Amino acid sequence: MILFDTDVQELKYKVLREVVRLERMGKLADGYYDIPRTIIPGPKATMRCCIYRERAIVEERVRAAMGDGDTQGIVSVIDSACDECPVQRFSVTDACRGCLAHKCHAACPFDAISYDKHKAVIDPEKCKECGRCMKACPYHAIIEHQRPCVAGCAAKAISIDDQKKAMIDYDRCTSCGTCVAQCPFGAMVDKSFILDVVHLLNEARVNPDVHVYAVLAPAIVTQFSYAKIGQVVAGIRKLGFYRSVEAALGADVVAQKEAQELAEKGFLTSSCCPSFVRYVEVNHPDLVPFISHNVSPMVEAALLIKQSDPGAKVVFIGPCISKKMEIQLPKTQGAIDSVLTFEELQALFDGMDVQVDQLEEDPIDDASCFGRAFARSGGVTQAVRSVVEDEGLDLVLNPEICNGAESYKIALLKASKGKLGKNFIEGMSCVDGCVGGAGCLTHGLRSVAKVDTFSKEASHQHVAESVADAENTFSAEENAGS
Known part of the structure; x- marks a missing residue:
């Protein structure tokens, strides 16, 4: 019995296995586009909102499994899979006491914090994610939601673009693959040979x-x-x-x-x-x-x-x-x-x-x-x-x-x-x-x-x-x- 740490790994394995199986039979050139349907037969989705999106993501995995040469590095981002993580890095929890000192507001240089019924509210359009408000709050009511790929990248090669998607700086990337292992949604993938x-x-x-x-x-x-x-x-x-x-x-x-x-x-x-x-x-x-x-x-x-x-x-x-x-x-x-x-x-x-x-x-x-x-x-x-x-x-x-x-x-x-x-x-x-x-x-x-x-x-x-x-x-x- 094959053991995997995560379902993402098992999905990756299934794609690789099908690529090898079709190549062995001499059918990969004509049959690779059928792999998403083989792995995601439907009619109901099991991982995402619909089977069509699931199949689109598997299609990207098939390309990586076949050694697609379009990506600049060994590790790349599947954009269609990268949208489930929190898009706002800092948020205010119920621990906010609505204090009078307003230290979080005073600490924010971008005027991103206002108050609704005495509770702090962060404006995501103004927030530059500097983290000063979190450090200033005496109740630790402001918390940080850092994406697993970003948190796991010691090389600081991953950032978030304007569309809230992960992006890799290949000048800094060390190809360690930590982001591949850390991403809970399988949005990071390594090219296969x-x-x-x-x-x-x-x-x-x-x-x-x-x-x-x-x-x-x-x-x-x-x-x-x-x-x-x-x-x-x-x-x-x-x-x-x-x-x-x-x-x-x-x-x-x-x-x-x-x-x-x-x-x-x-x-x-x-x-x-x-x-x-x-x-x-x-x-x-x-x-x-x-x-x-x-x-x-x-x-x-x-x-x-x-x-x-x-x-x-x-x-x-x-x-x-x-x-x-x-x-x-x-x-x-x-x-x-x-x-x-x-x-x-x-x-x-x-x-x-x-x-x-x-x-x-x-x-x-x-x-x-x-x-x-x-x-x-x-x-x-x-x-x-x-x-x-x-x-x-x-x-x-x-x-x-x-x-x-x-x-x-x-x-x-x-x-x-x-x-x-x-x-x-x-x-x-x-x-x-x-x-x-x-x-x-x-x-x-x-x-x-x-x-x-x-x-x-x-x-x-x-x-x-x-x-x-x-x-x-x-x-x-x-x-x-x-």
Whole structure:
């Protein structure tokens, strides 16, 4: 049984599944316009005011699922779905006592507050949403209704336009996907590359020289609760992937390089979270030289694969929407050919009729316990510390572990002013780390515990061991193929 956190996620899944199903049958080009009717059969609406509006919104989701290229960024707004949130940011509650001091009126520089039967009233036409009235009221009778997408965006990339619709400033957006997960009405949507993956797998089926590899984020162990991790790996192979490799192996490589770079520079921030890196670049350009120069674990794993199999195609599968942004950056060296989230992988399984829980398990054991721990907050620091100790580096690690974007905003501000007092910032945009990613099927308190258990099951208990084994394995494969 598939579990989703919200009905919005389930709707997204249904759209993706239908896109894959029609593509598999060769009917997508002519049949995609039927998907809204398939998902919203009617005659009565179940989510909105009428089935016609529901279908119009699903139509926009179909476009995103097919990788529509019209949007500027990875995340976009479905305007027709964005109108249910409160349009007036500040309002007066029944707690207003109609006092004589009128401090709220005195605090408002726009004359937006008047009185009706001694109760304060806010004129939405005059209100500029400065919030001074709320702070001035001695009874806390004025409250703020901040939209979930705005409240959840640490990058302050979302604002409200004249039509009261959300709008994204792509110069500030970090593609973290928090707004996608936060919007209760499903008005925020991320572009999917699922059809690109289907096409890669189709190419591999007709051409045995084409090998499509899956690089699996360690957070995968927290998902697909109806099956074992070995069955999920087997399901990926049944889809047509040549082989699965742990992104945690790339994390081991990153841990080695970051420990050495930190020892050289004396101060460093992590580079594995692309949303964190983007936030630093936009908001603290003075700290850019201190971002680790290493590529992310995803890219490191892919580079190992393409070193041994130069014609390989590599798909990253993980919890992260911002990886879709990262693979388009020049610094990724074209190592990753496409990205799937866990949500999209589930849709791919079902659209291709792969019954994961019926399969025999496939083994996967590429990385160390420390590489796998990258999936949770504190894992990067733990791995770097392990390398410092194993290699005897001349370094006393004094980290600032930032659990979520609101946490690293504070740490980076202090660092920019020279007041942090730490020498390593581990930055993760999602609370709890990658296990809290917007592309997850489910989130929960047990996710971190599952990653820790998965980490302990790794056969390699030291970073250097897994890196050495991987280099030997991939070198042997390269020699065998040459």
